[in-house]
Amino acid sequence: MDLAAKLQAAGLRSTPKRLAIARLLFDGEDMHVAADAVARMAAQAGLRVSLATVYNTLNQFVAAGLLRRVNLDSERSYFDTNTASHQHIYVxxxxxxxxxxxGQIRVSGLPALPEGMEVRAVEVMVRVGAPKPTQG
Amino acid sequence: MDLAAKLQAAGLRSTPKRLAIARLLFDGEDMHVAADAVARMAAQAGLRVSLATVYNTLNQFVAAGLLRRVNLDSERSYFDTNTASHQHIYVxxxxxxxxxxxGQIRVSGLPALPEGMEVRAVEVMVRVGAPKPTQG
DNA sequence: CTGCAAACTATAATCTCTCTAAACAACGTC
DNA sequence: GACGTTGTTTAGAGAGATTATAGTTTGCAG
Structure with a gap:
């Protein structure tokens, strides 16, 4: 997995900062991170990169299809290094x-779409937790 | 539909501000609004209510089960006046x-949950739009 | 090399939302 | 109907995430 080539194939210049951030993100493990976590990881790795660059880079990666943005809550954005079609369980x-x-989850029964529309994505978020005692 | 009774049944005092906001939201039509839109609607209706109260009230309505929070993007929260189990198409x-x-959509193939967990919600968001010309 | 466009940075600005502390109102009690 | 308790409302400050700005640096084509 040549990260420099991956960046260039996505239409992004292969700069040192981008490469370093890409190395943090695409280390083989699928991960879900927020921008501040990336900044912290970078700092821990001894990488001197400004917060603005972290945000710029993450947004460019999303635009280039290298990352997927996950809408978990309205507090902050999360970035998913797994860009293949898949779904999430949120504990x-x-x-x-x-x-x-x-492919594991099947969603059936989609209604007819408005005229001239096509499905761009079907997001499924399964929220789980310990049984609520107040409900029992 | 007695809104004052609805508030009290939810454990909330029936105050003028809450009643007024409830009237804006629960006018019969299901709606999806952000906090600032509610504030604007209130202002347009001649209601003098502070932004803090709009936020407080919306959060209380969510906690009381009168509203549902929808995570559409990470910019802001949206509130759905339809609290029944249902899903969304986002144009x-x-x-x-x-x-x-x-009940129209069926989600099958959910994997096993972690030990002692139960499903609290299954959110499905179908993102649609005009076919992208760059993809064609 | 040289020049130019893109990238990077620090900082300010913006935006959504919450906190704080004080004024105010509902509601039960007498 | 006044009183006290408790919950509401408010203006404004504050917090946190993200973006805009403007100047410097860097990558890369020629």
Missing amino acids: EDEQRLIDIPG | EDEQRLIDIPG
């Missing part, structure tokens, strides 16, 4: 996202 | 949400 108590491999 | 080009009645 609310632990604030942890778990991937559901693509 | 990206028009930034418009369309309800899919509950």
Whole structure:
């Protein structure tokens, strides 16, 4: 997996900062991170990169299709290094996202779409947690 | 539909501000609004209500089960006056949400959950738009 | 090399939302 | 109907995430 080539194939210049951030993100493990976590990871790795560059880079990666943005809550954005079609389980108590491999979940019964529209994405978010005692 | 009774049944005092905001929201039509839109609607209706109260009230309505929070993007929160189990189509080009009645969509193939967890919600968001010419 | 466009940075600005502390109102009690 | 308690409302400050700005630096074509 040549990251420099991956960047260039996506239409992005292969700069040192981008390469370093890409190395943090695409280390083989699928991950779900927020921008501040990326900045922290970068700092820990001894990389001197400004917060603005972290945001710029993440947004460029999303635009280039290298990352996927996940709308988990309105607090902040999360970025998913797995860009293949797949879904998520969100463990609310632990604030942890778990991937559901693509193709495992089937969504049926979609209604007719408005005239001239096509489906761009079907997002499924399964929110789980310990049973609520107040409900029982 | 007695709104004052509805508030009290939800454990909220029936105050003039809450009643007025409830009247704006629960006018019969299901709607999806952001906090600033509610503030604007209130102002247009001649209601003098502070932004803090709009936020407080919306959050209380969510906690009381009168509203549902929808995570559409990370910019802001949207509130859905339809609290029944249902799903959404998001028309990206028009930034418009369309309800899919509950029970119409079926999601199958959910994986096993972590130990001691139960499903709290299954959110489905179908993003649609005009076919992208660059993809064609 | 040289020049230009793109990238990077620090900082300011913006935007959504919450906190704070004080004024105010609902509601039960007498 | 006044009183006290408690919950509401408010203006404004504050917090946190993200973007805009403007100047400097860097990559890369010629």
